[in-house]
Amino acid sequence: MKKVCVFTGAAAGTNPTYKDAAYQLGQMIGSRGLGLVYGGGKRGLMGAVADGVLAVDGRVTGIIPQFLDNVEVGHKGVTDLHIIDSMHERKAMMYDMADAFIILPGGLGTLDETMEIITWRQLGLHGKRLLAFALAAIPYPMMLLNVALGRMTLSTLTVSAW
Template sequence: MKRIAIYCGSRHGNDPKYAHAAAELATFLARQGIAVVYGGSKTGLMGVVADSALAAGGEVIGVIPEWLTQREAEHPGLTELHRVTSMHERKALMAELADAFIALPGGIGTLDELIEIWCWAGVGAHSKPCLCYDVDHYWQPLFDLLNHVQQEGFAHGERQIERVSSTAGLASLLGLS
């Protein structure tokens, strides 16, 4: 495992626990020698992830659409920054660069990225792990919906979104030390 994509909010959310979890996760990955691939912004949880991984000596690769730099200022201190033309290109490049995908709390963009990459796994486009970093049960409503989809007979494929709530759980799931 060389690189993990982290999907997360461009805002901090209403509780400092989200920023704390983002910093903890990014620091843990950096100390494991795992590079972070993320959306390239310096705002919100994205900025926390980048700053924390960099402070821990990690490699951070950002991927940001040119037009989005007007709304979410790009991070100036990244190891690499890829400027792309569209969200589709961003998601495809992040998928190519990463060996696994983790969603921290975030908004509709985070949910979009998580669901799309998980869907790609479900149809066989990749076999990389897809996870939710479940800070204080943030992702429980999503898992309730996924259970409903399963119960109603609309789910297919054996690839599931995994759920972890700590770096220890992540290490165990991904076989990290």
């Protein structure tokens, strides 16, 4: 495994634990010699993961559509920043570049990316690993959906993979 894609929010949310955990996850990814592939934003949990990887001199590939570059503010400090035309192109590039996927809390975009990659796996379009993390005592609601679908098992700290 060489690159991990992290799906997470462009906002930090209201729980500072999430941002700290996202940063620490980034440090863990980078310190293990893995590259990060992500949505390219500088803000929120997305930016925290990227900053964590960069803090340990890891490689970060960001992929952001032009129309979001001003909204989510593309992270100009990453190793490679691809400014592309559409959300479809963003997701396709992230999916193609990554060897595994990690899901952190996020919004509808995170839900969209996660459901699509789960569907692609179910359809046999990839066999890549998927890990989801609950970062607080109350697990992220999307993970409960995945548990209900029988795709993952739940613990207080992590939701584990296939």
